[in-house]
Structure formats: C-alpha cells, structure tokens
Amino acid sequence: MGDLLLAMFSWLGFLQRPDVQKQLVVIGLAMLLGRWLVQSPWLGWMPRMRWIKKPSIPLAEEVALVVAIPLLIMAGQQSGLVLLVAQLKAAWLSLGLVEHQLLNRWLDPVTASRLSSRLLRPALLLSTVLIGLDAVDNLQELSNLPLGRLFGSAINLGSLFRVAVMLYVLAIGSGPPATALGWLCQRGLEMGDGSRRALELILRYCLVSIGIIWALGDLGFSQTGLFAIAGGLSVGLGFGVKEVFSNFISGLWLLFEGSVRPGEVLIIDGEACEVRRLGLRAAVLWRRSDNAELLIPNQTFFTSTTATYTGSDRMRRGVLMASVASSISPAEVIARLEEVARVQAGVLAEPAARATVEQFGNATSSYKLTYWMADPLTIREISNDLKLALWSNFKAEEISLS
Amino acid sequence: MQRQTLIVYVVAPDSASLSKANLRSVWDPILRTYKRLHPDVHMNLNVIVFQEQQLKQELRRRNGRGLGPDLLIVNASTAVDLLNEGLTSKIQVPAAVQNSLEPWVRSRVEVKGGLTALPVAIEPQLSCYNRTRIPSPPATLKELMELAAKGRQIGLSIFPQSLWWTTGPLGANQAIWHLLQSQASPLEPVDARERARITAWLTWLGDASRQSHVNFFNNDEDLLDGLSKGKLDWISCLSFNLPRLKQTMGENLGVASLPAGPNGPASPGSLLRVLAFGINSSPRTRQIAMDLGILQLNPLAQRTSSLNSQQMLPVNRYATPPVSSSSRLKALVNAQEQFQQSYFNAESTLSLNRIKKHMPEIESIFTKLVVDVIKPEQASQQLIDILRQP
Numbered sequence: 001m002g003d004l005l006l007a008m009f010s011w012l013g014f015l016q017r018p019d020v021q022k023q024l025v026v027i028g029l030a031m032l033l034g035r036w037l038v039q040s041p042w043l044g045w046m047p048r049m050r051w052i053k054k055p056s057i058p059l060a061e062e063v064a065l066v067v068a069i070p071l072l073i074m075a076g077q078q079s080g081l082v083l084l085v086a087q088l089k090a091a092w093l094s095l096g097l098v099e100h101q102l103l104n105r106w107l108d109p110v111t112a113s114r115l116s117s118r119l120l121r122p123a124l125l126l127s128t129v130l131i132g133l134d135a136v137d138n139l140q141e142l143s144n145l146p147l148g149r150l151f152g153s154a155i156n157l158g159s160l161f162r163v164a165v166m167l168y169v170l171a172i173g174s175g176p177p178a179t180a181l182g183w184l185c186q187r188g189l190e191m192g193d194g195s196r197r198a199l200e201l202i203l204r205y206c207l208v209s210i211g212i213i214w215a216l217g218d219l220g221f222s223q224t225g226l227f228a229i230a231g232g233l234s235v236g237l238g239f240g241v242k243e244v245f246s247n248f249i250s251g252l253w254l255l256f257e258g259s260v261r262p263g264e265v266l267i268i269d270g271e272a273c274e275v276r277r278l279g280l281r282a283a284v285l286w287r288r289s290d291n292a293e294l295l296i297p298n299q300t301f302f303t304s305t306t307a308t309y310t311g312s313d314r315m316r317r318g319v320l321m322a323s324v325a326s327s328i329s330p331a332e333v334i335a336r337l338e339e340v341a342r343v344q345a346g347v348l349a350e351p352a353a354r355a356t357v358e359q360f361g362n363a364t365s366s367y368k369l370t371y372w373m374a375d376p377l378t379i380r381e382i383s384n385d386l387k388l389a390l391w392s393n394f395k396a397e398e399i400s401l402s
Numbered sequence: 403m404q405r406q407t408l409i410v411y412v413v414a415p416d417s418a419s420l421s422k423a424n425l426r427s428v429w430d431p432i433l434r435t436y437k438r439l440h441p442d443v444h445m446n447l448n449v450i451v452f453q454e455q456q457l458k459q460e461l462r463r464r465n466g467r468g469l470g471p472d473l474l475i476v477n478a479s480t481a482v483d484l485l486n487e488g489l490t491s492k493i494q495v496p497a498a499v500q501n502s503l504e505p506w507v508r509s510r511v512e513v514k515g516g517l518t519a520l521p522v523a524i525e526p527q528l529s530c531y532n533r534t535r536i537p538s539p540p541a542t543l544k545e546l547m548e549l550a551a552k553g554r555q556i557g558l559s560i561f562p563q564s565l566w567w568t569t570g571p572l573g574a575n576q577a578i579w580h581l582l583q584s585q586a587s588p589l590e591p592v593d594a595r596e597r598a599r600i601t602a603w604l605t606w607l608g609d610a611s612r613q614s615h616v617n618f619f620n621n622d623e624d625l626l627d628g629l630s631k632g633k634l635d636w637i638s639c640l641s642f643n644l645p646r647l648k649q650t651m652g653e654n655l656g657v658a659s660l661p662a663g664p665n666g667p668a669s670p671g672s673l674l675r676v677l678a679f680g681i682n683s684s685p686r687t688r689q690i691a692m693d694l695g696i697l698q699l700n701p702l703a704q705r706t707s708s709l710n711s712q713q714m715l716p717v718n719r720y721a722t723p724p725v726s727s728s729s730r731l732k733a734l735v736n737a738q739e740q741f742q743q744s745y746f747n748a749e750s751t752l753s754l755n756r757i758k759k760h761m762p763e764i765e766s767i768f769t770k771l772v773v774d775v776i777k778p779e780q781a782s783q784q785l786i787d788i789l790r791q792p
Contacts, residue, residue, distance in 0.1 A: 013407020019468030
C-alpha cells in the first residue's frame with residue numbers, strides 16, 4: 001500500500017513541469033472559451049450563425065480543444081496532453097450520441113437506460129481512468145504493486161482490479177447470454193415461459209458462482225484462507241446473517257423445484273400477483289389491481305402455503321352468481337347465461353362456460369355461471385365485461401348479479 | 403523545504419530480469435548522500451520499469467504530452483538511438499567528471515558537444531552454473547564439452563549477441579570484425595584464413611549441438627528459467643541476471659568467467675549502463691538529476707554500488723571494485739577483463755550497428771546449423787555473405 005501511495009504522490013510531480021503547466025492552462029482556457037461561446041448572446045447576434053443549431057457546451061469545449069492543438073504545435077509547444085483530453089472528451093461525446101441516436105431508437109427506454117448506466121458508462125469511465133493512469137505511470141508496473149496479504153495470499157493491485165471488473169461484468173453482463181441460452185432451451189425442449197425464466201436465473205447464479213470461485217483462485221486464496229472465510233460465515237450464519245442465508249437457500253430451492261418462478265401467478269393476501277423476479281433474498285411480485293410491487297422474502301414461500309394458478313396450466317376459473325325472475329324458465333336462463341359467456345371476449349371456449357341452478361325462489365331464482373380464462377390476472381376485466389353483457393341481455397327481466 | 407519528484411524509467415528486456423529491491427540498494431545510498439548535501443530538498447523517486455521493445459514508442463507518446471521521464475537507465479547503445487531520435491537530450495558534464503571515466507566507456511558515450519548519457523555501471527557477460535552439479539566451473543570449451551559428456555546439462559543461446567563469447571576462443575571474432583569493417587566489394591574473394599576461422603567456429607557449434615546434453619535456446623529467458631528450475635547446470639548469463647538467479651538458487655549459484663579456447667580467451671559482451679536525460683524536465687529537476695548522476699560516479703558511491711548490488715562494476719577508473727571481499731565481484735572483474743581484451747576499437751561500435759539489422763538472418767543461420775539443416779561450410783558462406791553486405 002505504501003508503494004501505491006508513493007506512486008500516487010509522485011504523479012503530482014508532473015505539475016511542476018512547465019510543459020505540463022502550459023497544457024493545463026490551455027485546456028482550462030479552451031473549456032472556458034467553449035462554455036462562454038455557447039452561453040454568450042454574442043453567438044445569436046452573428047447573422048450567419050443563426051442558421052446553425054446552437055451547439056451544446058461539451059461540443060463547444062471539444063471544438064475549442066481541437067483548435068488549440070495546431071496552435072500549440074505552431075508555437076513549438078507540447079500538445080499531447082491537450083490531444084489526450086480532447087480524445088477522451090470526444091469518446092464521452094460519442095457515447096452520448098450513441099445513447100441518443102441508437103440505443104433510445106432501437107431499445108425500450110428502460111433497457112436503454114440500464115445498458116447505458118450499468119455497462120457503457122462504467123466501461124468508458126474505467127477506460128478513462130486507465131488511460132489517465134497509463135499517461136502518468138506504467139499500468140503493468142502499477143498492477144504489480146503489492147497491497148498486502150489476506151489469509152496468507154499476497155494481493156496486488158492488478159489482481160484485485162481484475163477480479164473486481166470480472167465480477168462486475170459477470171453480475172451485469174451474464175443476463176444476455178443466459179437469456180439466449182434460455183431461449184434456445186425453450187425452443188429445443190418446448191419449455192414454458194416460467195421454466196425458461198427459471199433456467200435463465202439458474203444460469204446467471206451459476207455464472208456468478210463460477211466467477212466468485214475464479215476470483216478467489218485468482219487472488220491466490222489458500223485453502224486456509226477459504227476455511228477462514230467459511231468459519232467466519234458459519235459464525236455469521238448463527239447470528240446476524242441467518243435470515244439472509246435462509247432466504248438465499250430458499251430462493252435456490254424454489255428455482256430448482258419450479259414452484260415459484262418468474263411469470264407464475266400466486267394468490268397473496270387474496271389477490272392474484274405475478275412473480276416478476278426471484279432474487280437472492282426476496283421475490284418481486286406485481287399486483288395488477290393497484291400496480292404495486294411486493295417484495296416477499298423467499299422463505300415465506302418455503303414455509304407457508306401458497307395458492308397458484310400456474311402450477312400445471314395457466315387457466316383460471318371465474319364464478320358469477322345471478323338472480324333472475326322465477327317467471328323465466330330455468331332452461332332458458334341457463335341457455336342465455338351460457339350463450340352470453342360463450343361470445344364474451346376473454347372467456348375460453350374450452351372448457352366451456354357452464355350455468356347451473358343454485359336455488360329456486362318465489363320471486364327470483366339463483367344461478368351460478370362458471371367460466372374459464374387463459375390469463376389468471378384478467379379476471380377483474382373479464383368479470384366486469386361479462387356482468388355488463390348479462391345486464392344488457394336480462395335488462396327486461398331485472399337481473400341481479402354478484 | 404522544496405519537494406521534488408524525479409521520474410526514472412528503468413529499461414530491461416523484461417520485468418522478471420529486474421529486481422526493484424536491487425535497484426533500491428543502488429539508489430538509496432545516493433539519495434541519502436544527496437539529502438545530506440541538500441537538506442532543503444525533499445526527494446521523491448518514482449521508478450518505472452519498461453521493456454526495451456516498447457521504449458521508443460512509449461517515450462514518443464509520453465514526451466509529446468510533457469509526461470516523459472527525467473532520467474532513463476538504459477544501455478549505452480540504446481541511449482545513442484534515443485538521442486538520435488530526439489527522445490532524450492544531450493548532456494554536458496564537468497571535464498573532471500568526464501576524465502574520471504574509463505577511456506573505453508567515455509568513447510561509447512561521447513558525441514560532438516557533450517555526452518549522449520552519463521555512464522554509471524558495467525554489467526559483463528559471464529557463466530552461471532549450479533554449484534551442486536558442477537563443483538568447479540569449466541575453464542575451456544573442451545572442459546565444457548567434457549562436462550556435457552558426463553551428463554551435465556549445458557545451455558547455450560542461439561541469439562547472436564549472447565553467443566558472441568564463443569567466437570573468441572575459436573578465433574572467429576577477429577575474422578568477423580575484419581569482414582564487418584572491410585570496404586571490399588562482396589564479389590571479392592574472402593581471405594582463406596578468415597573463412598577457415600569462421601568455419602571452425604561454426605563447426606564447433608554444430609558439433610556441440612549434436613551432444614545430447616548441450617541444449618540451444620532461442621531466447622535468454624529460457625536459459626535463465628532452465629538454470630533456476632534445475633533443468634540446466636551451466637549457462638552463459640549477464641551480470642544483471644544474477645539477483646534473479648540468486649533469489650531462486652541461493653548459495654547454489656556459481657559465477658565464473660566464460661571458458662577460453664585454443665585461440666584465446668572468451669569474448670563476452672558487456673552492457674554499459676548509462677543515465678539518459680529526458681526532454682520534459684524542469685530546469686530544477688534536470689539539475690537534481692544531473693547532481694544525482696554525478697554523485698553516482700563518485701568513486702566511493704561506485705564501490706558501494708558494486709558491493710551492494712554484486713552485479714555491476716564501476717565506470718570510474720579511480721574506483722576499484724572490492725574483489726577481495728566478494729568472489730562474485732572477482733568473477734565480474736575477470737569477465738570484464740576478457741571483454742576488454744576482445745574489444746577492438748571505437749569504430750567497432752559502428753560495425754555493431756551495421757550488423758544489427760541482419761540479426762534475424764544470422765539467428766536463422768544458427769538455428770539451421772544447430773538442427774543440422776545446413777553444414778558448417780554452408781553456414782559459414784551464408785554468414786560471410788551477410789557480413790559483407792553494406
């Protein structure tokens with residue numbers, strides 16, 4: 001660690017050099033000039049400039065930097081540092097252009113934003129830092145700088161950096177390959193959507209697990225070190241992290257068992273909810289009625305009874321109670337109820353809707369209409385539409401629906 | 403108190419050949435002395451290691467940004483190249499300092515109006531061996547081959563500069579120098595004695611390659627690795643490899659001068675380490691770099707560096723290496739004497755530069771010879787053709 005601090009401190013020595021000082025002043029002036037040109041009303045007064053779209057501040061700064069380079073060369077001064085800053089700035093401007101012109105056009109906003117903030121921008125930031133370090137030092141040498149020892153293994157800057165980047169890339173970038181493999185398996189093995197999503201998650205967990213094992217190996221952790229970590233975890237499991245570990249194991253178990261998978265519809269507090277994600281600690285469920293997302297610890301599903309509409313198939317049965325005047329013959333009422341349900345959008349033709357007599361009364365008789373739908377979450381909409389259709393059909397006979 | 407940072411690049415064939423601890427053992431006493439002389443300056447030294455093949459490109463890039471080094475520790479021939487390409491700057495030192503240098507050392511760095519760089523140490527080529535397998539080192543090529551016949555593993559490089567030491571014992575070195583310096587047309591016949599000496603040398607190489615325990619390698623790294631891991635028992639090495647070998651072999655590492663032959667002593671190479679000066683330094687850091695360089699030439703500092711590093715010899719003719727306290731330094735001195743005996747004159751440096759561009763072709767001839775694709779006579783003719791090219 002001492003060597004690293006010494007190296008970092010020595011980089012400040014470059015600031016004592018006249019060549020570096022001059023270039024830093026030029027960079028600062030170019031930035032100020034670019035900013036001033038865009039913000040100044042003077043730009044608008046120029047008649048010819050009105051035809052040109054007003055440039056952004058970063059673009060104006062970039063132009064000012066690029067213009068400064070030949071001026072420095074003509075003055076016989078060093079310009080490499082200005083060029084480096086201009087190149088890095090150009091890279092960031094290009095990324096902005098890619099985000100606006102390509103990502104936002106081809107991908108949905110959420111995916112584009114996620115791709116940008118989790119992969120592209122961190123990658124460019126990392127490259128910028130590495131290029132900066134390479135300018136003032138030797139990356140190969142820096143990577144060999146020792147940071148200390150951990151569980152008997154010597155850790156150097158390079159191995160720690162490599163491991164951190166690989167784990168980040170695995171955690172963030174394992175999604176697309178897992179999705180592609182899941183899609184292939186779904187096509188080849190004729191799996192359902194839920195199974196595909198479960199397979200994707202398991203693949204991601206496997207990749208991240210392999211990554212962690214590789215990372216520990218790459219850092220040169222000895223067996224003693226691994227035992228020490230395992231020992232520490234055992235104590236931790238007994239106290240603070242018991243719940244976390246329990247949820248993690250429950251999550252893995254549920255995935256393998258296939259009882260709670262993304263896409264499943266479960267009944268939570270009497271309402272149908274769709275499983276969106278099965279995370280390491282908790283599952284995220286979506287409740288359609290109020291568009292709420294519920295975060296439910298995995299062990300809840302493991303230890304309590306859960307009703308599902310998507311265990312063996314995705315069909316859901318709806319029930320509608322109707323009271324119709326006893327003056328109409330039951331056969332006619334049953335036929336009309338079944339006919340209305342048959343033509344109703346969203347109600348499945350097979351199994352067909354069935355109406356039965358529940359109770360005869362003096363004024364009204366009770367009927368029960370059972371019907372089936374393909375999507376368990378659409379029961380509210382279909383039930384509502386069906387009630388409206390029945391009300392229209394039985395308007396004259398005074399129907400009562402529940 | 404002024405705080406100054408000196409950026410020093412150390413150029414090595416590869417980072418494995420270089421021990422930072424060893425560098426520190428050379429630099430720390432000099433920095434301490436400097437601090438005593440200039441208590442108002444707080445020095446911070448950042449040593450960065452670069453490989454030789456990437457050096458020019460890196461320097462061009464870094465100098466262009468104003469972020470180049472203040473000092474470079476390189477070979478004298480590299481320093482000349484760097485100065486010719488405008489990547490380092492010429493220096494002027496006081497006449498007394500210049501006169502303190504060994505004459506042959508001075509001739510390697512002198513240019514019109516100054517020096518290309520400031521010489522600081524000599525690192526000769528010698529033999530490194532495993533003392534548990536070879537109790538006493540071979541003094542002649544015949545003894546070397548006898549060791550191979552007894553089952554000791556001998557490692558030789560086919561890299562021309564590393565193999566040059568074998569030309570002296572077989573008398574081919576003078577013949578090659580004459581050919582390199584000759585202005586004769588390639589069509590003129592070659593002196594029969596010179597051709598015979600070159601052929602005799604290549605015949606010895608061919609014969610050696612047919613011995614089952616003599617191994618040829620196409621890079622020095624494999625030789626060092628072989629000796630460190632006990633796969634080889636005897637190799638030719640450069641003195642700057644000694645710390646690395648010592649680290650793995652400990653007291654089993656033996657060091658001696660290279661074997662002689664029927665026509666004379668070995669003709670080892672010798673690296674002249676110099677301090678080249680960067681072009682981006684501020685006047686203040688340039689002055690500090692120069693002061694440090696001159697301090698390093700002080701006879702006492704030169705002796706201390708030799709003793710601490712056990713891998714380099716002084717360039718100051720008034721500094722005598724303390725051979726009585728170190729057998730390793732004695733071996734280094736013997737190797738350096740061999741080098742100076744086989745060193746002809748300053749013009750030979752130019753010839754060396756002339757030969758540089760043909761190195762891959764010469765290496766290819768050696769490879770074909772040791773795998774028995776061509777006979778020594780054919781190899782001799784091909785080598786002569788190359789040496790006579792303008």
